[in-house]
Amino acid sequence: MKTVNLKLLALAVGLAFGSTGGAQTMPKDDYHAGKTQIEAESKAAKAACTSLFGNARDVCEAEASGSGKVAGAELDARYGPTLKSRNDVRVVKAEADHAVARQRCEDLTGNSKDVCIKEAAALETAAKANAKAKLTTAKAKAEASEKAASAFSRANAQAATAREEAATVTNDAQYAVAVEKCGVYTDVAKEVCLDRAKVRFGKS
Numbered sequence: 001m002k003t004v005n006l007k008l009l010a011l012a013v014g015l016a017f018g019s020t021g022g023a024q025t026m027p028k029d030d031y032h033a034g035k036t037q038i039e040a041e042s043k044a045a046k047a048a049c050t051s052l053f054g055n056a057r058d059v060c061e062a063e064a065s066g067s068g069k070v071a072g073a074e075l076d077a078r079y080g081p082t083l084k085s086r087n088d089v090r091v092v093k094a095e096a097d098h099a100v101a102r103q104r105c106e107d108l109t110g111n112s113k114d115v116c117i118k119e120a121a122a123l124e125t126a127a128k129a130n131a132k133a134k135l136t137t138a139k140a141k142a143e144a145s146e147k148a149a150s151a152f153s154r155a156n157a158q159a160a161t162a163r164e165e166a167a168t169v170t171n172d173a174q175y176a177v178a179v180e181k182c183g184v185y186t187d188v189a190k191e192v193c194l195d196r197a198k199v200r201f202g203k204s
Contacts, residue, residue: 025078025079025080025081026078026079031075031078031079034075034078034079035072035075038068038071038072038075039068041068041071042064042065042067042068042071045063045064045067045068046060046061046064046065048060048064049061049064055103055104055106055107058103058106059100059103059104062099062100062103063100065096065099066095066096066097066099066100067096069092069095069096070089070092070093070096072092073085073088073089073092073093074089076088077089083135083138083139083142084135086138087131087132087134087135087138090127090128090130090131090134091128091131093127094123094124094127094128094131095124097123097124097127098120098121098123098124098127101116101119101120101123101124102117102120102121104116104120105117105120171201171202172201174201175197175198175200175201175203178197178200178201179194179197181193182194182197
């Protein structure tokens with residue numbers, strides 16, 4: 001029964017808030033509603049554990065608690081999608097999985113229990129190391145992308161400046177030609193020619 005409750009909790013959160021992989025955010029009211037829903041579902045999952053006894057009950061409660069924490073972390077990442085919030089989901093999941101695995105070890109004794117505890121700890125360590133590697137990789141990609149965008153912006157600015165300078169030089173050269181052509185005229189006709197050249201090339 002407890003497994004069904006936990007699956008319903010995960011399904012409810014998934015349907016209500018979707019994946020954390022995108023860059024979308026949710027309205028603040030929906031976020032608070034999500035928190036309330038997760039708390040209610042987690043409480044119901046823990047209540048279902050009361051029908052069990054001994055370590056089975058402890059495992060059930062650890063699963064319910066872990067699922068609630070993971071759902072909360074996923075909701076936070078959905079509300080504020082950042083590299084850190086997404087990494088937090090992976091870390092919380094590793095800790096939740098470890099708590100359940102560690103609790104299951106209580107059913108064992110002697111060396112078997114010791115091995116079980118070590119294996120649970122090793123899995124958590126590996127999961128957190130993998131999460132750290134993913135975060136480091138994501139940060140490196142983001143920084144590289146930012147630098148590329150900055151370099152592209154600088155290149156565009158330099159190109160715009162170069163085009164402006166070229167246009168100015170071309171205009172000045174064409175104005176000089178127009179002025180020279182006015183040399184065939186004298187007196188008033190020459191003045192009119194020069195005035196027209198100034199207006200045409202923005203020298204007035």
